[in-house]
Amino acid sequence: MSKLASVKVGVLGLGTVGCGTLDVLARNADEISRRAGRSIEVVAAAARDLSKPRAFDCSEISLTDDPYALVADSRIDIVVELIGGTEPARELVLAALANGKHVVTANKALIALHGNEIFAAAHAQGVTVAFEAAVAGGIPVIKTLREGLAGNTVQSLAGIINGTCNYMMTAMKDRAANFDEVLVEAQELGYAEADPSFDIDGVDAAHKLTILAAIAFGVPLQFENIYVEGIRDIALDDVRYAEALGYSIKHLAIAANDSSGVQLRVHPTLIPARHMLANVNGVMNAVLIRGDAVGQMMLSGAGAGAEPTASSVVADLVDVVRALTTDPGNRVPHLAFQPDALSQAPVCPMADVESAYYLRMDARDQPGVLADIARILASHEISIEAIRQQEPAAAAVTVPVVILTQRVREQAMQLAIAEMTALADIHGDIVRYRMETFA
Secondary structure, eight states: OOOOOOEEEEEEOOSHHHHHHHHHHHHTHHHHHHHHSSOEEEEEEEOSOTTSOOSSOOTTSEEESOHHHHHTOTTOSEEEEOSOSSTTHHHHHHHHHHTTOEEEEOOHHHHHHHHHHHHHHHHHHTOOEEOGGGSSTTOOHHHIIIIITTTSOEEEEEEEOOHHHHHHHHHHHHHOOOHHHHHHHHHHTTSSOSSTHHHHTSHHHHHHHHHHHHHHHTOOOOGGGOEEOOSTTOOHHHHHHHHHTTEEEEEEEEEEEETTEEEEEEEEEEEETTSTGGGOOTTEEEEEEEETTTEEEEEEEEOSSHHHHHHHHHHHHHHHHHTTTSOGGGSOOTTSSOGGGOOOOOBOOGGGOEEEEEEEEEEESSTTHHHHHHHHHHHTTOOEEEEEEOOOOTTOSEEEEEEEEOOEEHHHHHHHHHHHHTSTTEEEEEEEEEEOOOO
16 A cells, blocks of 8 residues: 555534544554545544543544634644534635635534535635535435436435434324424434434525435525425324325425436425335435436435444545545536536425325315315316225214325416315315426
């Protein structure tokens, strides 16, 4: 192996992932050196509280509570940003780039919201920003899209990319527990934060989809154009009814690209119970990708945690070290496509997106009601795939009716729902979920 000098690394953040990264680098140092062609040495780390006990022995590393001093440290070749959030992470990353340092980050919000600015700064300085760990933890989905599928036109992808939501949906289905129960359980197990809104309202998944879609389709990062629904309003009744009809409800991030534009959406989705994605359970993540040459493929694995995420951080470090002597113009582009060749394809409004639908409504149990519902659906050219009247509760004046439709534009479905809700024999709001088979 070459006797090149070791590459010096500084780490911002010594939390779960930071200490996991240090542990993997130390434990697998020889193997990593064999792969990278030279050794990787962590020489400094920054943390807010230096007295806090750590999961890794940092006694041989220079520690500081001043992250700005670390990114200016002349010894350091690569800065690993693991503090999370957008500020001061953005300032620190831009400062590191301005100082000519390469950056590895696991920060999906930073890349989704400020990636265009960060990549432009890196390009101007001739340095690299690597971010495999920002999406799906230890699953190498970014590398797969950016390099492994470089010969494909990627047509679509769909992912379970938030472990908290997937854990909760799995628990609701497997144990017939309601949403509030499984949320408390997820918080007690550390899968959900004290304020879980970032996960359960779909923001985390939308950040990740922003990155995946940019790499898959060669479009700019555009978080602001993603349609987002979370899982907060999912009822146990709908989980049960879907299961009885042969479906599972999963919180999916979906992107597609065709002649009409790019679809970017995050929402609960019914998928056939036999489908691969329907059987990704607990805190596991998975991404289903369709390319014109490779066909359909799925990557799955641990989407979070110290060591799975550290696996991706270290893989990025190895890639950066390998490319240190490469001319900047010949490195793999940050977003897979050359910066001057990004597509400006429009993002389709949700009103124009087509999908099948699951509808549930409380209808008065009397003749003619179902005929009125069918008439309204037909007037909007919506075909019924299946209809099921559920058992009414004791002494109830209404009965739950569940309808599955064939594919239709969202706008037509919203108009039909508004008309059905206005019927005197329909009580309350109509529940609506989109359905996908990925056939």
